[in-house]
Amino acid sequence: MHALSVRGLTKTYSNGVQALKGVDLDVEEGDFFALLGPNGAGKTTLIGIATSLVNKTSGSLSVFGYDIDRQIEAAKSCIGVVPQELNFNQFESPETIVVNQAGFYGIPRRIARVRAQKYLKQLQLWDKRDKMARALSGGMKRRLMIARALMHEPRLLILDEPTAGVDIEVRRSMWEFVREINSQGTTIILTTHYLEEAESLCRNIAIIDGGHIVERDQMSSLLRRLHTEVFVLNLRDSLAAAPQLAGYPTTLVDGRTLEVEVTKEQSLNDIFMRLSALGIEVLSMRNKVNRLEEIFMRLVEKHGTALEEGPGERGRAGESRPASRSEAAPLRGHGGRS
């Protein structure tokens, strides 16, 4: 059973922006799924269509087999959504907000109150339950939206950048929390711009760019596909020039920082042997960038739209993007197995 199944989905907004240009995507029940893409790629639009905040232009979408054209109410009752932007009444209290939300899904108030206590406690909001929501901090507001989305215990939980603006500690506890929810059988679709978050949480991934799915794979096999990695070495003694290591391109960033590019077939032992032979001592080592980030950048760069839009002005850039570039996307077909 597919938790989400999308076929040929397109969306053209009334201002002419083509946000989705034929998306095909399946998400298995029970999956922890990452939907990644640069600003303006179409993630929120896709989620909006699934939750009926956005009307599609063409194509079809179903949730656990319920087609949104024919059984919209059943489809919606299966989804819980944490939207990208705050959308609760700032003048109501957290408890009122979550209890009413349960009511909209047909949960009787008596049961809703019990659940409100459970989820507000789990998200550390219980002692704020009577405060005006406006008075919560940004991170608390995000958690409130998570509690709200869980009140009807949905089979599919969609999180649209839930950790934006959330501190590291809370982010980690949120990860633990959604992992737990997922392990109990809830399917999760997550969008995020923190790629290490997606890498550590998600089993499957789709990358969307310019309204097309440009990649769809298991997280692990996608990461395996990465051919080269750059390691940053921290040296004990300062060097004057980058050492020559046959077969390994090197760059000296500053005297004590050396970058080495390594392909999949090469071995790290070999590099260390060569460095030792040259009398260079390595104190520590790390990846230059997160591996997923590397892949992500390559995919969206090749696709021709890599982050050319500043976060503040998404949309404008989408309109001015020449259609032909997107149409000529070299990567379609490569990732289009969905």
Next chain:
Amino acid sequence: MNDSAAGAPLPPPVGLGLVHWIGFQTIVIREYGRIIRIWGQTLVPSAVNATLYFVIFGSLIGRRVGQMGGHSYMQFIAPGLIMMAVISNSYANVVSSFFGAKFGKHVEEMLVSPLPDWLIVAGYAAGGLVRGLLVGVVVTAVTLLFAHLRVEHAAIIAAAVILTSAVFSLGGFINALVAKNFDQISWFPTFVLQPLTYFGGVFYSVQILPGWAQAVSYANPILYMVNAFRYGFFGVSDVDVAGALLIMAAAVAGLFTIAVVLMHRASGIRE
């Protein structure tokens, strides 16, 4: 194993009838909570207004007016003033609550839920009805301090007030749905609703008007509402009461349909 399109519809995961009923109740409870939370803005102003009208028009000026439609002026305007409060409060409640929900985006809480559009319209209209009736009771209480009211036809009073409140609640909903900014929610009440109410026979019987003005007045829907309501108290009316109630019921049905269609077309709330 294609579970997406083509297959036969699956049975819904939950009883949707029950979901509808609980969802409807939830909207009404939330609206009621809002009315009570900001009672200083929702319930008090009408009481103050009614008192001023009674003191100035009823006591001071009314004495010089003498009889109107066979009753003292104070008595004559009492039902009209109650109706005026019901009309403006029903409208104001839904227009500001729903526009607020749209503006603050929390309308999305309902849009993502399984509640169908017609139920959201009905829920908000019921919220407007709650406000209209609460204010009606408050203003009636004020009225009783100034004028003696006797009830001739209780059922007609109830029917007139409920239908009128429903008409303007739905009107407020439509206004909020199509409004793009705050100006557009104050425009209609100020430039249409208020003049129609003042010319709707609250303060005078249309019998005192010259022929052409009477004819124009009969095109004003509020005239029928006020007169049907007044008939419930005095047993006299400028219009045919059964016809008036029928027109109101038709208006409720018509406005409800328009609201649901607009909501479905998504103007202003869904992209």
